Amino acid sequence: xTSLVERFADQIMDYGPTIKLECIQELPxxxxxxxxxxxxxxxxxxxxxxxxxxxxxxxxxxSENKQVWVEIIDTGIGIKPEDLPYVFxxxxxxxxxxxxxxxxxxxxxxxxxxxxxLQGGKIExxxxxxxxxxxxxxxxxx
Ligand code: ATP
Ligand code: MG
Numbered sequence: 001x002t003s004l005v006e007r008f009a010d011q012i013m014d015y016g017p018t019i020k021l022e023c024i025q026e027l028p029x030x031x032x033x034x035x036x037x038x039x040x041x042x043x044x045x046x047x048x049x050x051x052x053x054x055x056x057x058x059x060x061x062x063s064e065n066k067q068v069w070v071e072i073i074d075t076g077i078g079i080k081p082e083d084l085p086y087v088f089x090x091x092x093x094x095x096x097x098x099x100x101x102x103x104x105x106x107x108x109x110x111x112x113x114x115x116x117x118l119q120g121g122k123i124e125x126x127x128x129x130x131x132x133x134x135x136x137x138x139x140x141x142x
Contacts, residue, residue, distance in 0.1 A: 052076030
């Protein structure tokens with residue numbers, strides 16, 4: 001997790017958002033496939049970077065009730081309340097004028113949710129327009 005965050009931080013260098021990693025406790029090993037988990041993180045951190053012009057992306061991880069929870073918190077454009085139910089749908093994207101990139105296809109979160117669910121977890125989202133977005137998912141502890 002730490003090395004992945006560092007890789008992203010290097011890529012965006014000194015423009016755009018800052019990336020912080022906060023691990024509240026030492027994390028136990030999880031019952032999860034590392035490639036899938038990396039893909040989940042790449043998608044969520046990639047979105048946070050894409051939809052956050054200036055500000056901070058915080059990644060938090062902690063263990064609770066035999067689960068490890070991971071949160072990706074950004075201070076970006078946010079998602080309208082009426083759009084939140086659709087973010088995990090294939091090919092769905094919010095109003096293009098709000099997106100920094102037009103390059104996305106809208107498939108990232110659909111895949112991300114599948115990968116989380118394949119590992120027995122769930123993914124949640126909270127967001128406020130112009131304030132930012134938080135995605136949260138869990139992995140079972142081995
Ligand atoms: P890609 O297939 O390249 O990931 P995408 O990023 O547009 O394209 P998703 O990752 O599935 O597609 O996200 C769907 C839509 O949800 C985005 O187009 C964007 O409108 C919205 N969204 C996702 N993550 C965020 C975020 N962190 N902040 C604001 N909006 C977001
Ligand atoms: Mg995406």
